[in-house]
Amino acid sequence: MEAVDAWERYARRRTPRREFNASGARTWLNWTQYPDHGPDESILGDVQCRSVLELGCGTGCNLAHLSTLGAICTGVDIAPSQLKKAVTRWGHLPRLTFHTAEATDYLSCTAGQFDVVLSVFGPVWFTDPAQLLPLIRKRLSPGGVLAFSHKPPTAGGVQPTGTLREARAVTRWDHTPREWSAVLTSFGFSDIRAEIISPPAGKDTGTLLVKAYT
Template sequence: MHAAAWDTYGRTRPARREVNAHGDTTWFNWTQHADHGPGVEVLQLPTGGDRVLDLGCGEGGNAAHLATLGYHVEGIDISRVQLAAARGRWGHLPNLRLHQEDAVRYLTDTDAEFGSVFSVFGAVWFTDPAVLLPLIRRRLRPGGVLGFSQRPPVEGCYGCQASYIDRGPDQDPHVVRR
């Protein structure tokens, strides 16, 4: 996958709101709809302190929320632009570490274990599950939870979801695969 496509997406995507409908400055959001859906309870984490991995953290809002709850969160994203936004907004959180890395490469190279791995419109949506899921399983502690969400497929567009990302004339139009 090409980071340039995600950098382009990061420059055109609106930033996460400063507060949600409840007035919270951090929150967990599984869907594309504001203030909708379940929260962190899906991950079945014990109270504070556990290690959590966000695959495709983007601007880091979900990862930041978990860090404010006391979890040690590793956020992985391929986009330099999105991670710059995440560091600018959430870089002060001591329990949050952000890495510019391909999800498969990170999971292959790390020895870390996690109580939960999650992906909200992230790597689980775009990476070959035959490659990604065994790597995630190796990094999950026994009883750990993989949680993910993704949009429904675009009608008639199975495999390439490139229509979601603006491209320049010199960029490969088939870089975002689901």
């Protein structure tokens, strides 16, 4: 499968997350492409005892942090090698499971319900919203939250096509905050907040962060 191979190539080039962040924490949630920058998990509200699904969980570092806060976490990633890395690093933590699957396949087959679905530079950016968003909404509990982040579109590049530089088989949906708000509304989400987080000093590209409720 071309997309799986592309993400495997991307995963092989990724540098593992540091053991500790700048504050000395062993686990943390990072929404942006920059270390020690941007908001933390608090935008999700209290996650204790809540069921959380991360689409495109990679090596599981974000979910590991939520697990330490008491969340019941499930991670899904299309690249098989990521499962081994996630289990090796975080398999000792409770309430934390990982699966290898494409996002829409997993959502179509699982019977689970989730209070939170998140995607950090993950499938929400790389999957047709008309296919993915109805599946996410179906699996979210009433009042559940969808939160995701990705790079904002560049000037003149807001069309819902394009290729990820590191995984050239993958199409990218480069929507602006206003466009994401309209798309999410059309699929029944509400209380939508879409914004661009400014980059740290010396960097040019911010991060688009979106949160919406069922």
